[in-house]
Amino acid sequence: MTFKQKINDSPIDFAIEIINDVKNSKDEGVLKCVQCGMCTSTCPAAHHSDYNPRDIIEKVLAGDESIISEENIWNCFYCYTCHSVCPVGNSVCEVNQILKQIAIAKEIGYDKLYEYLGFADSYFTAAIGAIPERFFPDIGQDVPGWWNFRQNLEEIRNELELDSLMPSKEVIDEVSKILTITGFKSKIERIRASEEVEK
Amino acid sequence: MRDDLKVGVFLCECGGNIADTVDLNKVREELDVEFIGQFENLCSLNGCKIIRDAIFDIGLDRVVVAACSPISHEKTFQDYIKPLNPYLMDMANIREQCSWVHSDKEKATDKAIALINASIEKVKQSDAVDPIYCQTPTETAVIGGGIAGMNAALSLAKQGTKVTLIEQSPSIGGHMAKIGKVFSPVKIAEECGMCLLNPILNELVWNENIDVLTNTKVIEAKRRAGTYNLILEKSPRYVDTEKCIACGKCAEVCEVEVPNDWNDNLSMHKAIYRPFGQSYPESYVIDMDNCIKCGNCVKECSMRAINLREKEERIPLQVGSVIVATGHKLYDMEKRPEYGYTLFRDVITQSELGRIIGVNGPTKGKLLRSNGKVPKRVVMIQCVGSRDEKPDGHKYCSKICCTVALKNANIIKHKHPDTDVLICYTDVRTPGMFEKYYKHIQENGVRFLRGRPGEVVKKGGNLIVRTEDTLKGEFIEIEADLVVLSTAMEPSEGTKEIAEILNLGTTEDGFIKESHPKIKPVATDVQGIYVCGTAHEPKDITDSIMQATAAASKVSEYNHGGVEIEPFIAQIDTDKCAVCGECINRCKYKSMSIQNDEIYIDPMSCTGCGKCLVGCSQHAITVNGNIDEKIFATMKGILSKKKDGERVILVFLDNIGYAAADNIGVNRLSYPESIHIIKVISVNRVRPRHIRYALENGADGVFIGEFPGDLMYDEVELKIQGVKDRLEELGEDPNRLTFSKVYIPYFSGLARKFNEFDAKIAKLDETE
Numbered sequence: 001m002t003f004k005q006k007i008n009d010s011p012i013d014f015a016i017e018i019i020n021d022v023k024n025s026k027d028e029g030v031l032k033c034v035q036c037g038m039c040t041s042t043c044p045a046a047h048h049s050d051y052n053p054r055d056i057i058e059k060v061l062a063g064d065e066s067i068i069s070e071e072n073i074w075n076c077f078y079c080y081t082c083h084s085v086c087p088v089g090n091s092v093c094e095v096n097q098i099l100k101q102i103a104i105a106k107e108i109g110y111d112k113l114y115e116y117l118g119f120a121d122s123y124f125t126a127a128i129g130a131i132p133e134r135f136f137p138d139i140g141q142d143v144p145g146w147w148n149f150r151q152n153l154e155e156i157r158n159e160l161e162l163d164s165l166m167p168s169k170e171v172i173d174e175v176s177k178i179l180t181i182t183g184f185k186s187k188i189e190r191i192r193a194s195e196e197v198e199k
Numbered sequence: 200m201r202d203d204l205k206v207g208v209f210l211c212e213c214g215g216n217i218a219d220t221v222d223l224n225k226v227r228e229e230l231d232v233e234f235i236g237q238f239e240n241l242c243s244l245n246g247c248k249i250i251r252d253a254i255f256d257i258g259l260d261r262v263v264v265a266a267c268s269p270i271s272h273e274k275t276f277q278d279y280i281k282p283l284n285p286y287l288m289d290m291a292n293i294r295e296q297c298s299w300v301h302s303d304k305e306k307a308t309d310k311a312i313a314l315i316n317a318s319i320e321k322v323k324q325s326d327a328v329d330p331i332y333c334q335t336p337t338e339t340a341v342i343g344g345g346i347a348g349m350n351a352a353l354s355l356a357k358q359g360t361k362v363t364l365i366e367q368s369p370s371i372g373g374h375m376a377k378i379g380k381v382f383s384p385v386k387i388a389e390e391c392g393m394c395l396l397n398p399i400l401n402e403l404v405w406n407e408n409i410d411v412l413t414n415t416k417v418i419e420a421k422r423r424a425g426t427y428n429l430i431l432e433k434s435p436r437y438v439d440t441e442k443c444i445a446c447g448k449c450a451e452v453c454e455v456e457v458p459n460d461w462n463d464n465l466s467m468h469k470a471i472y473r474p475f476g477q478s479y480p481e482s483y484v485i486d487m488d489n490c491i492k493c494g495n496c497v498k499e500c501s502m503r504a505i506n507l508r509e510k511e512e513r514i515p516l517q518v519g520s521v522i523v524a525t526g527h528k529l530y531d532m533e534k535r536p537e538y539g540y541t542l543f544r545d546v547i548t549q550s551e552l553g554r555i556i557g558v559n560g561p562t563k564g565k566l567l568r569s570n571g572k573v574p575k576r577v578v579m580i581q582c583v584g585s586r587d588e589k590p591d592g593h594k595y596c597s598k599i600c601c602t603v604a605l606k607n608a609n610i611i612k613h614k615h616p617d618t619d620v621l622i623c624y625t626d627v628r629t630p631g632m633f634e635k636y637y638k639h640i641q642e643n644g645v646r647f648l649r650g651r652p653g654e655v656v657k658k659g660g661n662l663i664v665r666t667e668d669t670l671k672g673e674f675i676e677i678e679a680d681l682v683v684l685s686t687a688m689e690p691s692e693g694t695k696e697i698a699e700i701l702n703l704g705t706t707e708d709g710f711i712k713e714s715h716p717k718i719k720p721v722a723t724d725v726q727g728i729y730v731c732g733t734a735h736e737p738k739d740i741t742d743s744i745m746q747a748t749a750a751a752s753k754v755s756e757y758n759h760g761g762v763e764i765e766p767f768i769a770q771i772d773t774d775k776c777a778v779c780g781e782c783i784n785r786c787k788y789k790s791m792s793i794q795n796d797e798i799y800i801d802p803m804s805c806t807g808c809g810k811c812l813v814g815c816s817q818h819a820i821t822v823n824g825n826i827d828e829k830i831f832a833t834m835k836g837i838l839s840k841k842k843d844g845e846r847v848i849l850v851f852l853d854n855i856g857y858a859a860a861d862n863i864g865v866n867r868l869s870y871p872e873s874i875h876i877i878k879v880i881s882v883n884r885v886r887p888r889h890i891r892y893a894l895e896n897g898a899d900g901v902f903i904g905e906f907p908g909d910l911m912y913d914e915v916e917l918k919i920q921g922v923k924d925r926l927e928e929l930g931e932d933p934n935r936l937t938f939s940k941v942y943i944p945y946f947s948g949l950a951r952k953f954n955e956f957d958a959k960i961a962k963l964d965e966t967e
Contacts, residue, residue, distance in 0.1 A: 036650065041654070
C-alpha cells in the first residue's frame with residue numbers, strides 16, 4: 001500500500017507538540033533520534049511484550065498520532081533505562097508519558113487507569129501518593145515483613161522520634177483544593193464514571 | 200599645526216564609473232585643499248606621474264586619493280606617493296561606497312564631497328609610521344612522530360628546512376606501526392601497513408635535515424617575534440643508541456616481564472626491550488618503572504651500551520614554526536561497562552583485534568579467542584564512545600571505525616570462511632570510494648545488523664549481545680564467542696598537554712582547533728603553529744598525510760615570504776609599565792607576554808583592538824598611528840559637510856565589514872545616501888566618546904558592524920549595550936545606536952540592514 005504525503009502535510013508538528021510539552025526535559029532530543037534501537041535493546045518492557053520504544057519515536061517523527069491509541073504504550077513502567085542510555089539525549093520514557101497524557105485528555109486508555117485510581121484518591125485523603133489498598137496482598141506476599149512494617153509504621157516513626165507521616169488536616173484540605181481547581185479531581189471523576197459504566 | 204599641512208586630493212574618474220554619477224567639477228569647488236588633481240584612471244602609470252609630480256612641485260605633506268575601495272588599490276597608491284610615507288595617504292571610497300550604490304547625481308555628489316572631506320581631515324591626523332617586517336627563523340619543530348609528523352618532517356626536510364622531530368615514546372612510527380593491515384579503497388584490498396610505513400621511516404632516518412629525538416617531550420614554550428624557544432625534556436633510555444646493535448642478548452637475560460603495550464598488553468616483553476621489530480632508533484630501551492636493577496643486562500652487553508644511571512636531559516630548541524602532530528588515543532572502555540570489556544576476556548577492541556590478526560602480534564597472526572580456539576561468531580559493535588551524548592561519550596563520529604570494522608571483518612572472513620562475522624551498526628559511513636570496499640565486504644559474506652546494542656552479557660559459556668534489529672523491529676539476543684568494540688578516537692594526552700603549553704585553541708572535544716575549518720584547515724589560532732593528523736580531529740592515514748604535507752607547505756610559505764604587518768598595533772612604555780600582567784589577561788589574541796621582566800607585545804598577533812590600553816592602570820600602552828584622533832577627524836570631516844535637513848548615519852566597520860559593504864557596490868545593490876562608512880582597524884577602537892561625539896555633532900545614527908567570528912565580538916556587543924544604557928541615562932535615544940553582525944558573503948543582508956536602520960532613524964527624526 002502506498003502512503004501518500006500531501007504537500008500541506010506537516011508530520012513534524014506532532015513531534016513539536018511533544019517537545020513543547022511541559023513534561024519534556026530533553027529539548028529537541030526527539031528530533032535527533034537516528035533510530036539506532038539502543039533504547040529497545042535495553043528496555044525490559046520490550047523484552048516481555050510488543051512495546052518498542054524506538055518504534056514510538058519513529059511514529060512520533062512520522063506524525064502518526066494513532067500511536068496514542070496503541071495498547072502497547074501502556075506497557076512502559078518508567079524504569080528510565082531508555083532515558084539514561086539514549087546516545088542523542090532523547091527520552092522515550094518522557095515522550096511516552098506525554099503520549100499517555102494526550103491519550104487521557106482524549107479519553108483514550110481509561111481502562112488502563114482503573115487499577116491506579118487509588119493513587120489519585122490518596123492525594124485527597126492524605127495529600128501524598130500512597131500505594132492503593134488493592135495492591136497490599138501482592139506486596140505482602142512479595143516483600144516479607146512489609147505488612148507488619150506497614151501496620152506499625154506510626155509506632156516505628158514514633159520510636160525514631162519522627163513526625164507522623166500523615167500531614168495535617170490543613171495541608172490535606174489545601175492540596176485537595178488545588179487538585180479540584182486545577183481540574184485533577186474532575187478528570188479522576190470522569191475516569192471513575194467510565195469504570196462504573198463498564199462494570 | 201596639523202591644519203597647516205599641505206594636502207593634495209586626486210580625483211579618479213574611473214573611466215566613467217565615478218564621473219558619470221558624481222559631478223567632479225562640483226566636488227572640486229567644494230574642497231579646500233592645496234592641490235586638486237584629476238585623471239580618468241589614477242591607478243595607471245600616468246596617474247602615478249600626476250601624483251608624484253604634484254608631491255614634488257607643490258611639496259605636498261599628505262595625499263587623499265578619491266577613487267575606488269582601498270581593498271582594490273591601497274597598496275598601489277601607497278607606492279605611488281613615494282617618497283612620502285605610505286601611511287600619509289588615505290583613500291576616499293567614492294566608487295564602491297558612492298557611485299555604485301547611489302543613482303541620484305546630486306545626492307551622490309554631496310556624499311562624495313563628505314567622504315573626501317573625511318579623508319582630508321583624517322589624513323591630517325596621520326603620522327609617518329613604518330610597516331613592520333617579520334622574518335622568522337626557518338628551523339621547524341614537528342611534535343609527534345606518527346605518520347602525520349613523519350610526513351610533515353620529511354616534506355619540509357626535502358624542501359631544505361631543518362626539522363627537529365620530537366617523539367615522546369622510545370620509537371617513531373605511531374599507531375600506524377601497530378595496526379597491521381591498512382585498507383585501500385581503490386585497490387579494494389588490505390595492505391601491509393608496516394610495508395608502507397618502512398620506506399617513509401627509512402627516508403626520514405637518512406635525511407640530513409631531520410634530527411629525530413625520541414623519549415622526548417616539549418615541556419615549555421616561549422615566543423618572541425615569531426621565534427619559539429622550546430625547552431625539551433629527554434627521558435633516559437638507559438641504552439646508548441650509538442652503541443646498541445639491537446642483538447637482543449640483554450632481553451634474554453632479563454628476568455622481569457612487563458605487559459607489552461605495543462601489543463595492547465596482550466603479550467609480555469622484558470623490562471629491557473625493543474618496542475617493535477622495525478622501531479627506530481634501532482636500539483633497546485629499559486622500562487625503569489619495572490627494572491629491578493639486577494645488572495644482568497649490563498654484564499651481558501658486549502657493546503657496553505647500557506648505563507643504568509643515565510639521567511634526564513633538558514634541551515633548548517629555537518624554531519620559527521611548529522607543526523603539532525601529537526595524535527589520538529582510543530576510548531577508555533571502562534567508561535562503558537555495559538559492554539563487559541573489563542569482565543569478559545573475549546570482549547576486545549578493534550585495536551586489539553588488529554594486534555591479534557597482525558603477523559607480528561601476540562598470536563603471530565592467528566585469530567584465537569582467550570581459550571586458544573578460533574571463534575565461531577564474531578560480533579562487532581560500532582560507535583562505542585562515538586556519536587554518544589551520554590556522560591563521557593563523544594558527540595562526534597570517529598570517522599574511521601566503519602572502515603576499520605570492514606577491514607578486520609574481511610580479514611577474518613578471508614582466514615576463516617566458516618566464522619560468522621556480524622557488524623552491528625547505526626549507519627555505515629563509507630563515503631566516496633570506501634563504498635566500493637563496503638560492497639566488496641558484503642560480497643564476502645560479512646553480515647550487517649542495523650541496531651545499536653545495549654549490553655553484552657554472558658550466559659552459559661557464550662557471550663550474548665542484546666540489541667534490536669531495527670529494520671525488523673525485533674529485539675534479538677545474539678550468541679557470540681568474540682565481541683569486538685569499535686572504540687572512539689579521542690585526543691591523546693600529548694595533544695592536550697601541547698595545546699596547553701603552546702596556548703592553542705581547542706575544540707569542545709579537546710582536539711586542536713584550526714583557525715578556520717573551511718579555508719585555513721591546518722593553521723591554528725597562533726601564528727606560526729600548524730596542526731595535522733589526528734591531533735586535529737579523527738581521520739585516516741591518507742587524510743593525515745595530506746594534512747601533514749599541507750602543514751609543511753604552510754611552513755614553507757611562512758619561511759620564504761616573511762610577514763609584513765600593518766604598524767597600527769599596541770606599544771608599551773616600559774618606563775610607565777608596572778608589569779602587572781593585566782594586559783596579558785585582557786588580550787584575546789594572546790599577543791602579550793612577559794619576557795625578561797618586561798611586557799612584550801608580539802607584532803604578529805596584535806590586531807590593535809586596544810582592549811589592553813583601556814585596562815592599563817599605568818596608562819603605559821598606546822596604539823600606534825593616532826587612531827582615536829583619526830576617528831574624530833573622520834567624523835568631523837563628514838559632519839561638517841552636513842546640510843540642513845540632510846540625514847547622516849555613521850557606519851563603523853573593520854576589514855571584514857568593509858569588504859561586505861564593498862560587495863554591495865560590486866553587486867550594484869543600493870542603500871540610502873545617508874550611510875557613511877568609516878573603516879577602522881578594529882570596531883573595538885570606536886570608543887563611547889566617539890559615539891557621543893557623533894550624536895552630539897550632527898550624526899542622526901551610528902551603526903556598528905562586527906563579524907561574529909572575531910574574538911572581540913562578544914565584548915564589543917556588551918560595550919555597545921553599555922553605551923546604549925548610558926545614552927538613555929543622559930536622556931538621548933539609544934535607538935540611534937545599533938550593533939549588527941556582518942559577514943562578507945551576506946552583503947545583501949547588510950544592504951537591507953542599512954535601509955532598515957535609515958528608515959528607523961528617519962522615523963525618529965520625524966517624531967522629534
